[in-house]
Each structure stands twice: as C-alpha cells, then as structure tokens.
Amino acid sequence: MASEETTSVLVIDDNPIRASIIEEGLRAAGCMQVRLATDMHGIAATIEALQPDVIVIDLGNPNRDMLENAFQLSRAVKKPIAMFVDHSDAAATAAAIEAGVSAYVVDGLKPQRIKPILEMAVGRFNAFAKMERELQMARDALSERKLVERAKAILMRQRNIDEERAYRIMRSAAMNQNRRLAEIAESLITAASLLDDEK
Amino acid sequence: MTRLSAGFLPLMDAAILIAAARLGFADQEGIELQLMRDASWANIRDRIAIGHFDAAHMLAPMPIAANLGLGPLPGRLAAPFAMGLGGNAICVGNELAAEILSQGDGASTLPIHDAALSGHRLAAALEQRRRGGRATRFAVVHSHSGHNLELRYFMAASGIDPDGDVEIVIVPPPFMPDALASGRIDGFCVGEPWSNVAIARGVGRVIATKNAIWRSSPEKVLAVRHVLLDDDPGLVHALVRALYRAAVWCDEPGNHSELAHLLAEPGHLNVPATILQDSLAGRFGPDDDTGGRDFFVTCRRAATFPWRSHALWLYSQMVRWNLLDHSSANAKIANGTYRPDVYRAALAGTDALLPASDAKVEGALTQARDLPSADGRTLLIGPDGFMDGRIFDPAELDSYIAEQRGDVK
Numbered sequence: 001m002a003s004e005e006t007t008s009v010l011v012i013d014d015n016p017i018r019a020s021i022i023e024e025g026l027r028a029a030g031c032m033q034v035r036l037a038t039d040m041h042g043i044a045a046t047i048e049a050l051q052p053d054v055i056v057i058d059l060g061n062p063n064r065d066m067l068e069n070a071f072q073l074s075r076a077v078k079k080p081i082a083m084f085v086d087h088s089d090a091a092a093t094a095a096a097i098e099a100g101v102s103a104y105v106v107d108g109l110k111p112q113r114i115k116p117i118l119e120m121a122v123g124r125f126n127a128f129a130k131m132e133r134e135l136q137m138a139r140d141a142l143s144e145r146k147l148v149e150r151a152k153a154i155l156m157r158q159r160n161i162d163e164e165r166a167y168r169i170m171r172s173a174a175m176n177q178n179r180r181l182a183e184i185a186e187s188l189i190t191a192a193s194l195l196d197d198e199k
Numbered sequence: 200m201t202r203l204s205a206g207f208l209p210l211m212d213a214a215i216l217i218a219a220a221r222l223g224f225a226d227q228e229g230i231e232l233q234l235m236r237d238a239s240w241a242n243i244r245d246r247i248a249i250g251h252f253d254a255a256h257m258l259a260p261m262p263i264a265a266n267l268g269l270g271p272l273p274g275r276l277a278a279p280f281a282m283g284l285g286g287n288a289i290c291v292g293n294e295l296a297a298e299i300l301s302q303g304d305g306a307s308t309l310p311i312h313d314a315a316l317s318g319h320r321l322a323a324a325l326e327q328r329r330r331g332g333r334a335t336r337f338a339v340v341h342s343h344s345g346h347n348l349e350l351r352y353f354m355a356a357s358g359i360d361p362d363g364d365v366e367i368v369i370v371p372p373p374f375m376p377d378a379l380a381s382g383r384i385d386g387f388c389v390g391e392p393w394s395n396v397a398i399a400r401g402v403g404r405v406i407a408t409k410n411a412i413w414r415s416s417p418e419k420v421l422a423v424r425h426v427l428l429d430d431d432p433g434l435v436h437a438l439v440r441a442l443y444r445a446a447v448w449c450d451e452p453g454n455h456s457e458l459a460h461l462l463a464e465p466g467h468l469n470v471p472a473t474i475l476q477d478s479l480a481g482r483f484g485p486d487d488d489t490g491g492r493d494f495f496v497t498c499r500r501a502a503t504f505p506w507r508s509h510a511l512w513l514y515s516q517m518v519r520w521n522l523l524d525h526s527s528a529n530a531k532i533a534n535g536t537y538r539p540d541v542y543r544a545a546l547a548g549t550d551a552l553l554p555a556s557d558a559k560v561e562g563a564l565t566q567a568r569d570l571p572s573a574d575g576r577t578l579l580i581g582p583d584g585f586m587d588g589r590i591f592d593p594a595e596l597d598s599y600i601a602e603q604r605g606d607v608k
Contacts, residue, residue, distance in 0.1 A: 062371035064239040065341050069369035093272065094249050102245070 008033035144182035151185035207256035219445035275425035279541035287409035291386035318357025391478035439545035450498035
C-alpha cells in the first residue's frame with residue numbers, strides 16, 4: 001500500500017479489550033496508521049494532531065455528542081465529517097448501527113477505501129458482542145448449577161431422600177412442565193423459603 | 200397488540216414516556232411500548248433515522264434539525280406531542296457561585312427565580328474573572344437542544360456574549376456533576392435530575408431555572424418517524440392518547456412519589472428516588488427548598504400541545520446562533536415539523552382540552568389566563584413571558600430574527 005493511500009483511523013472506545021481487538025483487525029487489514037483513545041479528555045487536540053480519515057466510536061459511548069460537537073468547532077478537520085460517506089448504502093449503515101459501531105469519515109474519501117474498514121469494524125464489534133454473550137452464558141450456567149445444588153439439598157432434607165433421587169424428581173418435573181432445570185430449582189428454593197417464613 | 204419501540208435518555212422529562220410504557224397507558228391503547236434507554240442524543244437521532252426506534256424522547260430542536268438536513272442520515276420526523284414544559288436549570292460550581300453571591304446584596308441564597316437579576320450578577324462575576332485573566336466554561340448536552348438555546352438567551356439578555364465571553368462545550372447529562380466537581384467546567388444547563396444530583400453531592404448550585412428564563416417553555420417532544428405517520432396514522436394517534444393519559448397521571452402531585460420510584464429504577468434513570476422527588480417538585484437545595492413554582496409541568500395548561508410558535512422560536516434561535524441559515528423554505532420546514540393537527544386528531548372525542556389555535560404570541564401572557572378551548576370550554580394557559588419581556592410573534596419571524604442579529608455580537 002503506497003503511503004499516500006494509507007488511511008489513518010482513530011478508534012475511540014472506553015473498553016480497552018474491544019479497542020485492541022479492533023486495532024488488531026485494522027492492522028491485519030493493512031491499515032498502518034491506527035490510534036486508540038480510551039479517554040475523551042483532550043480528544044479535540046488528538047484529532048487535530050492525528051488528522052484521521054476515519055473515526056470509529058462505539059454507540060454505547062455517551063460522548064458521541066461531545067465528539068460531534070468537536071468536529072463542528074474544529075478547524076483541523078479538512079471538511080465536515082459525516083457518518084457514512086454513502087447514504088445510499090442503507091444496509092451497511094443499518095448493519096453498523098446494529099453492531100453498535102459509529103463511524104465518522106472525512107468527506108471526499110473514496111467509498112472503496114472506507115468500506116473494508118467499516119466492514120472490519122462491524123465484524124469485530126459483533127465478534128466482541130458474541131464473546132461477551134458467551135461469557136455471560138457461562139456465568140449464568142455457573143449460577144444455575146449452584147441453584148440446582150441448593151434445591152437438591154432442600155429436597156433431600158424435606159423428603160429424606162438421597163441426592164440421585166432428588167435430582168431425578170427435579171429433572172422429571174422439568175421435562176413434564178417443559179421448563180429448565182434451573183427454573184424448577186428456583187421455584188423449589190422460593191417455595192422452601194416461603195414455608196420457612198411461616199414457621 | 201401492536202409493538203412500538205421508543206428510545207429515551209435518562210432524564211426526568213422521559214417521565215411521560217416511561218409512565219405510558221410501565222403503568223398500562225400504552226396497553227390500554229393496544230400498544231406494546233418497548234422502551235430502549237440510550238447513551239447519547241446522536242444515537243437517538245441515528246437510530247430513529249434507520250428505524251431501530253419508531254419513536255423517541257427527543258430534544259425539541261432535534262426533529263427540526265433532522266428535517267432541515269442537519270443530521271448525518273436522511274429520514275423525516277414529526278413531533279405530534281410535547282413531553283411537558285420546563286424541567287431544566289442552569290447550575291454553577293461552588294467557586295463561581297461564591298463569586299456570583301459576592302456581587303449581590305449580601306444574601307446567602309441565589310435568586311433562581313429571577314433570571315434577570317441572576318444574569319446581571321453572573322455578568323458582573325464574569326467581568327471580574329475576565330479582568331483576572333480567568334476563562335469560564337459552560338456545558339450543554341447538545342447544540343440542537345433547548346439547553347443550549349436557553350443558556351444563550353439567558354446570557355445574551357444579561358449582556359454576556361455566549362460565543363465570546365464564555366466557552367460552551369458539550370457534555371452528556373449524567374456526566375455533568377462529575378465535570379463540575381473536577382473543575383473541567385464552571386457551570387452547565389441540563390435537565391433534571393442532574394442539577395439536583397450536583398447539589399446533593401455538594402458540587403454545584405442553581406442560578407436560574409428554565410422557567411425563570413422563559414415561563415412555560417418547551418423542552419422535549421415525542422418524535423415519530425414520518426413514514427409511520429404516513430403508513431399508520433391511527434397507531435400514532437393511539438400513541439399520542441396513551442402519552443396524554445400518562446401525562447395526566449404524572450401531573451398529579453399525589454402520584455409523584457410513585458413516579459419518582461419508577462424513574463429511579465436502574466433501567467430508567469438509576470438515580471435515588473429522593474433526589475427525583477426534589478426534581479419533580481422543583482426544589483433546589485438551599486436556594487429553593489420549597490419548590491412548587493411550576494418547574495416541570497406535564498399536562499395542565501396545554502403542556503403537551505405542540506405549539507407551532509414553539510417550533511418557530513426554536514428555529515429563530517438556531518438561526519441566531521448560526522446553527523442554520525434563515526430562509527422562508529427553512530422556516531416552513533421547521534413549522535411543519537410540529538404537528539398540532541395530529542395531536543388534535545388523536546385527542547378528538549376524548550375529554551382533553553384542546554387550544555383554539557395552533558400558535559400563540561410567546562411572551563404575551565404575563566399571567567396565566569383562562570382562554571376558550573377549541574370546543575368552547577375554558578383552558579388555563581400560561582404565563583409564558585421571557586425574562587427580558589421581549590415578545591415573539593410567530594407572524595413576525597423575519598423581524599424578530601433581524602432584531603436579534605443586532606443584539607450581542
């Protein structure tokens with residue numbers, strides 16, 4: 001890639017993990033000039049110094065309003081910066097917002113240079129969201145297992161049965177009622193705590 | 200049931216929308232209203248443009264700006280309903296508050312309901328700072344906001360040039376108290392509860408309420424996608440009715456405790472209910488611990504009516520501060536963004552009192568007055584005066600804009 005063709009990108013993200021995932025993707029895609037900013041403090045000066053062609057910021061960042069205003073005021077930016085060069089590409093815009101990506105692009109930059117950057121950012125954002133979801137599911141699974149353990153102990157005590165039998169009762173209840181084992185466990189624990197209150 | 204999604208920002212004036220979704224008012228109209236809290240006004244603007252939201256809690260100048268093409272994405276919006284009147288305040292840090300107090304008559308409280316007096320003392324304090332070589336920075340939430348326009352009006356009416364004597368920056372509402380505490384800004388203009396949060400943390404004091412700058416003034420609106428209005432006007436009417444009923448409920452002081460707890464929930468504002476009760480009542484710490492001066496009006500006095508004169512005043516101020524150019528075509532777009540016709544169609548046949556006209560002369564009602572409603576009953580409206588006694592007659596838009604060009608420069 002010739003140096004005059006190099007697109008410089010500024011990534012603003014207060015989540016350092018996601019920011020580095022995006023940075024790595026941009027570098028892999030051939031963007032050599034990538035800068036990260038995790039703090040909005042002095043962002044106008046950063047933009048002025050860096051003169052980025054593209055700025056990527058996550059939609060969850062409340063500072064988007066501040067950033068847009070910095071563009072309006074800044075003399076540094078060559079032309080007004082608009083989100084997504086090509087308004088006609090509604091699908092790409094929707095996909096980006098869906099993923100939580102917001103991008104600002106210097107007006108006049110060729111769409112074919114923006115597209116791969118945006119697509120990469122969207123892909124990385126989605127991958128990060130998927131990772132977070134999986135992490136949450138793993139956490140949920142862990143707490144679900146604890147719920148089942150507690151419910152099992154309650155059943156064993158109340159009915160004076162062994163662990164295996166308690167588990168089978170819960171599992172068949174879950175199957176008959178078409179509910180998850182954790183939900184059955186939760187209602188058992190709730191019921192037991194209500195009964196305990198009455199004593 | 201028809202599902203509608205609506206975006207909002209964590210502010211007290213999202214109350215009508217939140218109450219409509221959570222207390223059954225939307226259900227009664229056959230609408231499953233899904234609320235989505237967002238982080239920035241730019242997100243609200245972009246998400247409604249691409250259809251993530253059907254409707255949104257929005258800064259009143261924002262749909263006007265969108266229809267004038269000032270946003271990054273195309274897509275027309277309509278504002279058929281106002282989310283109440285008032286609800287903002289100008290708050291300053293302790294240091295500037297002390298400097299303003301020292302300009303006064305020795306009293307220990309700030310005249311928050313007398314904007315002219317407060318502005319006069321602020322101007323004197325700023326003059327002192329200028330002589331000492333100290334700059335002053337205020338923050339608002341967005342340039343296309345009532346906050347930006349009323350802060351500038353307050354300053355200009357007090358002889359302060361908002362573009363020369365101070366710097367005005369953008370800070371998201373929930374970050375305002377922190378920015379004030381850290382000294383990055385000296386003051387801000389924002390919707391509640393963020394001034395009361397600053398007061399509770401001991402980092403700021405209010406110098407003027409929105410109501411003291413322009414009584415009964417517009418703040419947020421319901422924005423809906425114009426395509427929704429084209430495709431299914433009946434659904435928009437149902438949404439307006441649901442919000443109207445929610446506004447009636449919110450207006451009842453007896454419901455404020457419940458409303459404060461509803462707004463306090465983590466998924467809504469995530470601010471203590473005790474602070475929100477102060478916000479709803481218009482109490483501002485030691486400078487006004489009694490409240491009750493129509494600080495935030497959700498329904499009475501035609502508070503939800505989208506007055507065309509409000510749209511045009513906001514337009515006139517966006518022109519004044521160089522956010523857009525004035526032309527009759529632009530004024531027509533601004534005027535057409537507000538949709539009192541939709542409001543009327545939605546509430547026809549209900550017991551709601553509808554104003555007889557779509558616009559009024561702003562500043563003409565120095566006191567609340569009983570006016571005939573559209574069906575001949577009486578409707579109490581106003582007062583709607585500006586702090587400097589100036590009148591805005593929407594029929595004289597051009598001369599109003601020309602006059603203000605000569606004011607502060």
